[in-house]
Amino acid sequence: MNKMVKVVIAAYGITPFTKDDQKIESVLLKSxxxxxxxxxxxxxxxxxxxxxxxxxxxxxxxxxxSEMAGIQPKIAHSVESLCNSGTNAIVSAYSxxxxxxxxxxxxxxxxxxxxxxQILEWDNSRGEFKHPIFWASIFTKSYKREFSISDEDLxxxxxxxxxxxxxxxxxxxMDTCTVxxxxxxxxxxxxxxxxxxSRPCTGSASILLASEEAAKKITDMPVWITGIGQKxxxxxxxxxxxxxxxxxxxxxxxxxxKMANHNTEDIDVVEIHDAFSVCEPIALESLGxxxxxxxxxxxKALHETDNFxxxxxxxxxxxxxxxxxxxxxxxxxxTQQLQSNAGNRQVxxxxxxxxxxxxxxxxxxxxxxxxx
Amino acid sequence: MNKMVKVVIAAYGITPFTKDDQKIESVLLKSxxxxxxxxxxxxxxxxxxxxxxxxxxxxxxxxxxSEMAGIQPKIAHSVESLCNSGTNAIVSAYSxxxxxxxxxxxxxxxxxxxxxxQILEWDNSRGEFKHPIFWASIFTKSYKREFSISDEDLxxxxxxxxxxxxxxxxxxxMDTCTVxxxxxxxxxxxxxxxxxxSRPCTGSASILLASEEAAKKITDMPVWITGIGQKxxxxxxxxxxxxxxxxxxxxxxxxxxKMANHNTEDIDVVEIHDAFSVCEPIALESLGxxxxxxxxxxxKALHETDNFxxxxxxxxxxxxxxxxxxxxxxxxxxTQQLQSNAGNRQVxxxxxxxxxxxxxxxxxxxxxxxxx
Numbered sequence: 048m049n050k051m052v053k054v055v056i057a058a059y060g061i062t063p064f065t066k067d068d069q070k071i072e073s074v075l076l077k078s079x080x081x082x083x084x085x086x087x088x089x090x091x092x093x094x095x096x097x098x099x100x101x102x103x104x105x106x107x108x109x110x111x112x113s114e115m116a117g118i119q120p121k122i123a124h125s126v127e128s129l130c131n132s133g134t135n136a137i138v139s140a141y142s143x144x145x146x147x148x149x150x151x152x153x154x155x156x157x158x159x160x161x162x163x164x165q166i167l168e169w170d171n172s173r174g175e176f177k178h179p180i181f182w183a184s185i186f187t188k189s190y191k192r193e194f195s196i197s198d199e200d201l202x203x204x205x206x207x208x209x210x211x212x213x214x215x216x217x218x219x220x221m222d223t224c225t226v227x228x229x230x231x232x233x234x235x236x237x238x239x240x241x242x243x244x245s246r247p248c249t250g251s252a253s254i255l256l257a258s259e260e261a262a263k264k265i266t267d268m269p270v271w272i273t274g275i276g277q278k279x280x281x282x283x284x285x286x287x288x289x290x291x292x293x294x295x296x297x298x299x300x301x302x303x304x305k306m307a308n309h310n311t312e313d314i315d316v317v318e319i320h321d322a323f324s325v326c327e328p329i330a331l332e333s334l335g336x337x338x339x340x341x342x343x344x345x346x347k348a349l350h351e352t353d354n355f356x357x358x359x360x361x362x363x364x365x366x367x368x369x370x371x372x373x374x375x376x377x378x379x380x381x382t383q384q385l386q387s388n389a390g391n392r393q394v395x396x397x398x399x400x401x402x403x404x405x406x407x408x409x410x411x412x413x414x415x416x417x418x419x
Numbered sequence: 420m421n422k423m424v425k426v427v428i429a430a431y432g433i434t435p436f437t438k439d440d441q442k443i444e445s446v447l448l449k450s451x452x453x454x455x456x457x458x459x460x461x462x463x464x465x466x467x468x469x470x471x472x473x474x475x476x477x478x479x480x481x482x483x484x485s486e487m488a489g490i491q492p493k494i495a496h497s498v499e500s501l502c503n504s505g506t507n508a509i510v511s512a513y514s515x516x517x518x519x520x521x522x523x524x525x526x527x528x529x530x531x532x533x534x535x536x537q538i539l540e541w542d543n544s545r546g547e548f549k550h551p552i553f554w555a556s557i558f559t560k561s562y563k564r565e566f567s568i569s570d571e572d573l574x575x576x577x578x579x580x581x582x583x584x585x586x587x588x589x590x591x592x593m594d595t596c597t598v599x600x601x602x603x604x605x606x607x608x609x610x611x612x613x614x615x616x617s618r619p620c621t622g623s624a625s626i627l628l629a630s631e632e633a634a635k636k637i638t639d640m641p642v643w644i645t646g647i648g649q650k651x652x653x654x655x656x657x658x659x660x661x662x663x664x665x666x667x668x669x670x671x672x673x674x675x676x677k678m679a680n681h682n683t684e685d686i687d688v689v690e691i692h693d694a695f696s697v698c699e700p701i702a703l704e705s706l707g708x709x710x711x712x713x714x715x716x717x718x719k720a721l722h723e724t725d726n727f728x729x730x731x732x733x734x735x736x737x738x739x740x741x742x743x744x745x746x747x748x749x750x751x752x753x754t755q756q757l758q759s760n761a762g763n764r765q766v767x768x769x770x771x772x773x774x775x776x777x778x779x780x781x782x783x784x785x786x787x788x789x790x791x
Contacts, residue, residue: 052518052519072541097651102478104476104535105540105541106474106499106501106535106536106539107499107500107501107539107541107654107778107779109500109651110500110651110653110654110778110779110782110783111541111654113651113653113654114653114654114655114658119650119651119652119653120650120651121648121649121650121651121671121674122507122510122649122651123500123507123649123651123783124498124499124500124504124507124511125498125499125500126496126497126498127478127479127496127497127499128479128481128482128495128496128497129478129479132496135494135495135496136496138494138520139496139511139514139515141518141520142511142514142515142517142518142520143511143514143518144518145514145517145518145519145520146424146513146514146515146516146517146518147424147517148510148513148514148517148647163476163478164478167478167479168477169444169477169479169483275520276493277493277494277495278491278492278493279469279481279482279485279491279492279493279494279495280491281482281485281486281491282479282482282483282485282486283486286486299493302493406479406482407479407482410482411482411495
């Protein structure tokens with residue numbers, strides 16, 4: 048790994064997550080437009096690549112976005128890997144810059160509330176349950192049983208993340224909730240209630256990556272991508288060795304931290320892929336932020352002290368989950384935190400942040416380390 | 420551009436193009452299996468990335484292929500850009516290796532005969548004609564009018580490419596045809612008959628890219644990617660400045676040849692994206708292989724001397740066009756030619772080859788230069 052190549056997050060754009068019924072092309076353009084509006088120094092002729100992250104069935108979205116945004120890039124295509132499409136596109140953009148094929152890459156992620164990426168037909172091990180609540184239920188039951196965790200304990204993830212989302216102007220909802228609200232919400236399976244789940248929604252998020260030199264023209268608050276880790280274990284859920292840990296997350300985290308030359312104690316702010324409540328403590332454990340079975344202890348302690356360190360924008364549960372935009376929105380949140388630009392969500396003196404984005408019951412994961 | 424980084428085509432796999440009604444996952448696996456069967460020295464644990472090129476609406480195909488093929492990659496996602504998805508995936512794989520994020524990348528492209536990538540709903544300029552014959556008709560009419568080319572002249576592209584496809588064991592059909600056969604084939608529009616068109620089909624093609632060091636373990640006949648050029652002009656057809664030339668192809672070709680430090684005279688064998696007869700002469704002109712309006716002259720001269728220099732495997736018209744696999748199949752053909760492994764299709768002493776792959780009426784193009 049060539050640590051000498053420096054890639055910068057030079058700009059970003061994001062718009063509110065909603066339940067709007069809009070064409071994917073319109074959704075996609077919104078955050079790109081927001082990015083350009085907020086960064087008038089960007090010359091569109093300098094953009095070498097446009098990568099679109101989405102699960103939409105619409106084709107040729109990168110040339111379409113490029114045409115609408117007035118860009119004629121060299122490289123243009125869509126990237127799909129279910130829920131971690133966004134960070135897959137970011138890592139691809141990083142590699143285009145680090146390899147010298149591009150100096151500036153726009154990555155735009157977008158999804159509609161009715162995304163076809165919510166179902167994984169291929170995975171027969173899910174039986175009739177094609178929806179992710181199948182694996183989330185098994186994770187929840189396994190985690191509770193193995194570590195004597197209660198439904199009330201897990202509800203705190205949702206309570207905390209809804210509280211934090213209230214400070215995020217782009218979140219799907221501003222509603223807060225109590226443990227009792229979670230416990231009283233509609234029962235979906237033995238182990239899952241509706242407030243334990245992130246909700247699909249319509250939204251987009253865009254970032255511009257640039258080489259160190261190219262970024263100088265655009266920003267004087269560069270945020271660097273210093274660590275990258277990715278791992279795919281399988282596609283099918285039942286290939287997991289354990290239903291209460293995330294092997295792909297563990298390996299991706301180790302690789303990213305090693306590349307960045309950091310350990311978990313150095314990380315000031317974290318975006319965790321909390322597709323369901325149980326994902327937050329399990330991911331914290333697999334990433335090494337806590338010992339096995341004690342992830343929920345961290346969540347509780349942070350919640351009680353109103354510390355926004357984990358999922359400051361409200362996570363997927365609080366912000367909504369527009370699949371192809373999620374990894375990019377997570378990366379924008381860490382960027383805002385490192386730039387001390389996160390408003391009421393700001394974590395004190397954040398210098399190093401981590402993004403955790405995963406797909407399909409953590410059968411694959413991406414971890415990024417960002418630094419100012 | 421860092422010309423010092425060397426990326427090798429270390430292995431490939433391909434299976435016949437058909438009209439079979441098979442699941443996309445099965446189609447995808449076939450060429451990957453062929454690649455591994457033919458290259459027993461590959462250690463699957465060395466594969467850092469698996470990129471899938473397709474227009475299929477099926478999601479998470481890279482982790483699915485990885486699981487079926489016994490690979491647990493770091494990087495895994497699908498790439499889509501209509502008909503040049505394949506070369507987009509190849510260039511992405513190149514950048515992962517050149518950046519140091521990967522040493523070995525499997526790229527597998529696959530499509531079914533009923534691919535959703537055949538229609539571009541978004542492009543309103545096509546009116547009610549969503550199918551590519553809309554733009555192909557306009558290109559054909561414009562090219563014929565501008566350079567006084569006849570339907571019989573253009574028919575020779577199809578005659579030549581069907582003749583060449585007969586020597587390609589993976590081609591969709593072994594049928595040859597005469598100019599009169601083309602002229603008598605079913606009329607689709609004023610300017611297009613069915614034998615002027617490439618046909619959608621079911622097929623897959625896989626290649627393995629590797630760093631110079633990693634490739635040494637696998638092959639002693641390395642083929643190097645020495646030139647890369649890509650350009651997107653627009654998504655909509657009517658944004659073209661001309662309907663009888665291909666601006667994206669011209670710019671991509673110039674970039675690729677410059678990077679490889681070659682000019683067109685150095686190129687011994689060429690894969691051209693002949694989605695329709697007219698595309699072959701226009702692309703030859705835009706790439707600089709002939710002066711404007713004389714592309715068909717080259718085609719005729721090669722045909723009359725049984726010289727397979729242009730589209731030795733039969734092009735898209737002769738081989739069939741499984742969208743996501745096409746760019747990879749083209750790259751495999753040039754690799755076989757440079758390795759003197761192309762059987763009856765072999766072009767004499769081929770040392771430098773070029774791949775031209777494009778999408779949506781040449782609104783975007785990729786050009787690769789390969790060398791042995």
